Structure formats: C-alpha cells, structure tokens
Amino acid sequence: MIEVLDLTVGWGDTRLLENASFRVARGDVFAILGGSGCGKSTTLRFLTGLEQPLSGSIHIDGVGAPRLVEGRPPFGVMFQHGALFGSMTVVENVALPLREWTRLPPDVVHAMARAKLRLVGLEGAADKLPSELSGGMKKRAAIARAMALEPELLFLDEPSAGLDPVMSAGLDELILTLKRVVGLTVVVVTHELQSIFAIVDQCILLDKETRSIIARGRPSELRESGDPRIHSFFNRTAEAV
C-alpha cells in the first residue's frame, strides 16, 4: 500500500530520520513507534504530503507520491491534537469533507456524520463546539472526521492517548473490525503497549540518537529482542545502559 525508500525527514537543518525505508502492506495495521520527540508526527506529515521529502521517495498505491491536491482526499488523517475547526460544531466538522466532496443532500450528510460520531461514542456531543470537549473527546471527533469519506487508508497520530482504558479498547475493536470488514489499512502512531500488541501487524521503531529505524517486525517478536533499547520499549522498563 505504501512504499517508502531512503526517506529523509526533518525540519530546516535538523534531520530527524535519515534514509529510512519501509513498506506498509494493504490491509495491515502498521505502527510507527519511538520515544517522544523522535519525529513520528513529523514522519506522518511527510507520508501524507504536507511536507516534501528531503531525499528519497514515497509511493502510495493509487496516489503515487503524496501531494496536496485540491479535490477529494485519497486518505484520512487524524492529527495528534485533533485540529478540529474551532468555529464549527463537532458534527459540522465531520460533515465538512462530506459536504465538500459529495453531492449528497444536506440532511443525508448530516445523518452520515452522526453515524460516524456514534461509531466513536460521541453522538451526544454532536452539537458542541470543539472548545467544549475534553481531550479524549476531541481525539474521537477527529477520528470520526478522518473516517468521514470512508478512506481505504487512514493515518492516526496517537488516537488512544488520553482515552480511558474502556474507550481505548473500543477504538482498537473498531480498527480491527474495519480492517476485517472493509480491508482498511491503518498507519498509526501510538505509545499504548496493550493497543500495540492487540492490533498492530507490523511496526517500526524510530530512534532519535541514530536517526534511523532500529527495529521492525511484529510487536510480539520484538518484545523478545535482545537489544536493550528495543526490549525496554516493548516491556515498559526504563532503559538500562
């Protein structure tokens, strides 16, 4: 689904990741893991075409190199902090892509947006403004918006951070179901170990020091790794040097 070759990622003169290559298979839940500030969100910005690669290439099936073009978006993106439009209610936020990129009548659009909100357990807050939501509610509203156009490919930046365990498990369940039923491909940034072991098929672990991918594979395999940096990440221990 996504093929990344020798990608270099960074801001200005700083490099966060150098010459990284990986591929995301269709229908997989693929996780980008790593310590805080190592460049996971930034990598997503490059994968979604918000930034152009400093070197290397990205290829997405059916899209090619991700570029921002005006028109129906080829995938859904949920930003780490939600990025909901502050001047619109929650349901209007979710309805916006539908309103813009379909010819459906307004009441249908509205009903579809509400259905998406029901999916993330947010139907009761449909008419609130984003400023009236808690952090976890904003996340869920943003997920609903990312899924509004039923994309085949979904990028989620820390979807379950700030959610309670029940909500978080519900979200995992949702992702697994969508993956099974509609063949959704998901690229997710997350720190939740439980969630990683529950839903992630393949993952890469980024490292700030070496600016590279230091591990890749199935989470359950990486947990048994001998490398202390990898071991400590998957076993939630402070890194012993």
Place this chain on the structure above:
Amino acid sequence: MASAELAVPRAALIPGQGSSARRLIPLRGELRMRDADALWPELSAAVEEIHDGTVTFDLTGVSVMDGGILSLLLHLRAVLAERGARLDLFGANERIAALIELYGGNDRVARLVPKRAEGLVEQVGRATVSVLDEARLVVEFLGQMVVAAVNVARRPRTGNWHDTLPFVEKTGVDALPIVLLINTLVGFVMAFQAAKQLAAYGANIYVADLVGLSVTRELAPLMTAIIVCGRSGAAIAAELGTMKVSEEIDALRIMGFGTVNYLVLPRALALLLVVPVLTLLADIVGIAGGMLVASISLGVSRQAYWNETLIAVHPHDVATGLIKSAAFAMTIALIACQQGFATSGGAEGVGRRATSTVVASLFCIVLIDTLFTVLFRALDV
C-alpha cells in the same frame, strides 16, 4: 541547622601544591537548597583563582545534599571547564552518588558556548534582510491569491461563497457605529479648526468646500481603513494564525481544500465589498459633521452649506476616495491573511502576527495613499 555549619569551612581548606589555589576542598554537613544563597559565594570564591589542573570537592563529610546544591556544583564544574580546569566530586555517599547519577553528573562536561553579542551594523542588516524577506513573501502570497481568484472566477461553483456573508457582517455591519462616529467627529473638528481663519476673511461659506473635498478625497477613506485595519485586520490575522498553529489549516489541506480559495478569498471579498461602502457612509457623516459646525458657529444655513458642497465636490472626488478605499481593503486582506498563514510558535506567535499585521497594514495604507494622491494630481483628477 545553623548555616555557619553548612558553609565551606575555610580553616579546613588545604593549600594546593605549587599554586596559590586550593586543590582539595572539603565540604561537610547537610547541604540544602535553602542555604544556597549563602553557599554559592563561598564556593565560587574558593575556586576563583583556579585556571588549570584539577580541583576536588571532598564530599566525605556531607551527609545530605539535595538536587539544588548538586546543580550548583555541576554548574561550577562547567564554569571551571570553561577556564580549562577540572572539577571532581569525591567521596559521595550512596544516596548522593545516586543523585549525581540522576543529574548526569558523571557525564562529560559540555562546554558552554557563549553567544556573541550582535553589533549594531549586523542588527540593522538582519532587520533589513528580514523586512525584504517579508515583503517577498507578501508578494508571493498576492500571486497565490490572484491565481485562486482567477480559478474561482472561471468556475464560480468552487468558490466558498457562503462564508462571505458572515464576514461582511463582522467586518462591515459591526464596524458601522465606530466608523460613523469617528468620521462625524473628523468633519466636525475640521470645520471647527477652519472656522476662525475663514471668518477672518469673511469666507465662511467655503468651509463646505474645505470639508467636502478633504473628507471625500482623503480623510474618510483613510480613517475608515485605519479602523477596519485595527478591527478586522488584526482579527483575521489572529483567527488564521490560531488555525495555523492548531494544524487546522493542515487538516484542510489534507482534506483537499485549497486554503487560499477556502479561507482567504471570502475574507478578501468581504473587505473589498465592505470598505468602500463604509467609506461612502463616512463621506456623508463627515460632511454632516462639518455642516453642524457651520450652522451653529459660522452662521451658514444648512441649505447654503449643502448647495456649496454640491458645487465643490464632484463625483470624481468621491470616486477617487472609493478607489483608494478599495486598494486599502485589498492591502488589509492581503497582509492579514499572509501574516495569519505565516504564523508559527503557539499563542505567542499569534499575538506577534496580529500586531505586525496592524503595523504593516497602516504603513502600507499611508504609503499607498501617498502614491494615489501623487498619481491623481498628475492625472489631474
């Protein structure tokens, strides 16, 4: 515990060999943050003369030390490293050793690199370059706006029309009271200032010419633009800036929206519609303000004043004012939207951009006003 006990016992300091500086400095007692004020001068005095070799703090006699004091010692070590000397900590008990580990006290000392202060010439140079950079960005943004506007003009269905009306209301209707009030006062003040001079020549009636021409050609467009700039320019920059820093603009781009088309054009269009209308109303109330003064303190009847105004002020005088005001509106929209889009750096960045929007817009408005005045004079209109 008395702080004298905690301080470095000078008597215990052992003189260093072959150097006037002391090389082994024993500390003792409980060293806590609350004694830092007293401790720091003594510690720094103790190592003041050391410029080479190694100096050791002997912690054997220290029973308790907290992180604050430890960070003083570590800072001292960095200072010494700058001078080319080394500081070792020796004899720490188990708990203190753990603290040193936690604070990274065993790591190699990073050299402090002091920032070189910038000279006046460099500062002026950098400011000039950054102003030129900003100007280039504004021109680029103008290009994007024109492209987007042309595209929308070709395919009107793609325009974000339904957002325009609320902006017309916000920038126009809501500004109406203040625009009317200020422009009335401007006409009033002008007539009042002129009244005495004109009366001396028995030329009372010409107050109508004076007020009518200055208001329509110059003052109403300028004052209105200044008010709109302060109200709406700053508001637009702050709104777009907030959207930028909270990644809302990125979210729109990801969702396939043309951000210039979707966010900038409705605001620009609203300003372009609203500012000339406000200016026209400002013309009327400005003249009315003059009329009020003339009829009260100059003995000019309202009818006479009005007739004189109609003789003095030609339609093209009003038109030049309106052309100016449209240019001002575009300037405000351009600068406010560009600054909003260029925002980075959280809430502070938003405030900075709102301020720079007002400053830059006012500067450009006055500049454009000057250019137009010269141009109209040259064309004799």
